[in-house]
Amino acid sequence: MISAEHLKGITAFVQAADAGGFTLAGERLGLSKSGIAKSVARLEERLGVRLFNRTTRRFALTAEGQSFYTTCVRVLAELENAEAALNEQRLRPRGRLRVDLPVVFGRRWVVPILLDIGGRYPELSLEISLTDRRIDPIEDGIDLVIRIGDLDDSTTLVARRLGLQKSVVCASPAYLESQGCPASLDELDDHSCIVFGRGGQTLPWWFVDGKGAPFAKPVDGQFAFNHSDAICDAALAGRGIALLSTWLIDDHLGNSRLIPILPEIETRGFPINALWPHARHMAPKVRVVVDELVNRFLPEPPWDMST
Incomplete structure (x- = not known):
């Protein structure tokens, strides 16, 4: 199994080869020139070959270094791709998302957006309830609530303004x-x-x-x-x-x-909010819906654009 020190040396070696020297490689990695040189020297000692021809005028890969460099670049790229794929999988919306919506507003303006999201993320399962009754998301096990009206003081819910009902x-x-x-x-x-x-x-x-x-x-x-x-x-x-x-x-x-x-008389507006229970990290399945609602409804809601 490759050790952390060995992997550190490989990274220093590839950066030095790309940068054409230890000084620039050190700047890119946030290390000193001597630190990069020592890491490469220890790597050469483990491999039993010289990777660079280093003189005062020349810094270039040896034949063995060039072959090793090609392999290292490929392996490091595969590691980066594997990490990116893992992060994408971890951050991809999945699982069951329970959403509660006001009946008329929800059906007309939110449900079409949820249908679009469901089409983009087949691993996301949406359970949508339509009711004008004010529910407690925590007691009722609801992940996301869309609510029109003034909010109650609550330390257990996070609110994101989506607009103003006029x-x-x-x-x-x-x-x-x-x-x-x-x-x-x-x-x-x-x-x-x-x-x-x-x-x-x-x-x-x-x-x-x-x-x-x-x-x-x-x-x-x-x-x-x-x-x-x-x-x-x-x-x-x-x-x-x-x-x-x-x-x-x-x-x-x-x-x-x-x-x-009576257009000169102002009617009272009521806030439209997305609400979800407090959590240390916002779940990707909640985030993707809230972000999409914000993108669709702000800064100007689509229903006010034609009036």
């Missing part, structure tokens, strides 16, 4: 033609608003005042749904005014099937 007040052209367009938030009280409701409770709409502080505006109307897709469908059908996320209605805004209302 919303617009909007309605269909048919509704605005028949009912008119409100000129202020107060005039929303005279219109039918399509709201998010559950269990007899409806959620207010959130805006930002001139000082940047968020405030809630109570709204009401004929229709209340517990699903944003249904609210969008009702707005498209001309049943009222809705507050909808741009990631949901980017196509409808682009082709004017929905018209923004």
Whole structure:
């Protein structure tokens, strides 16, 4: 078996041959000229041959040195390739990755990305759950969570911002033609608003005042749904005014099937984050998904590019 000292001598020998001398070889390896010369001398002694012809004017490989150099370069290259292959295998995403996503946003914007990643990494198995219930990743054994909204203080989770959910007040052209367009938030009280409701409770709409502080505006109307897709469908059908996320209605805004209302009034944005449990080293299977989401969603999300 080759010893560490022997391998060190071979490395010094190859570097000296490539550099044409001990001085430059030492600089490349971070060693002194004498250190390189001694390593090569010990290697020559073990081999029982002279590897270099060294004079004050000439530094060149001997015939034996040239033959040995060719073999050493090939062997060192094979070692480097073996190490690179091992690192690539170790860093390649593999195994089961459990991901939890918000239902509508996840299906529309995250699932296609996960499908692309799965196609690139066949050794990666993805288990994807779609729910708007806030889960505990550690208790539920989830590797990665995508969450929209303010984060709870947690020392057990790592967060990576993916963007900001923006919303617009909007309605269909048919509704605005028949009912008119409100000129202020107060005039929303005279219109039918399509709201998010559950269990007899409806959620207010959130805006930002001139000082940047968020405030809630109570709204009401004929229709209340517990699903944003249904609210969008009702707005498209001309049943009222809705507050909808741009990631949901980017196509409808682009082709004017929905018209923004009160654009001068800022709506409150909610952060979009990727969350995963703390670990000493980020698992490659988590890293590849987070990196891809960052690349796709930042600095400008694709759903805001067409609006």
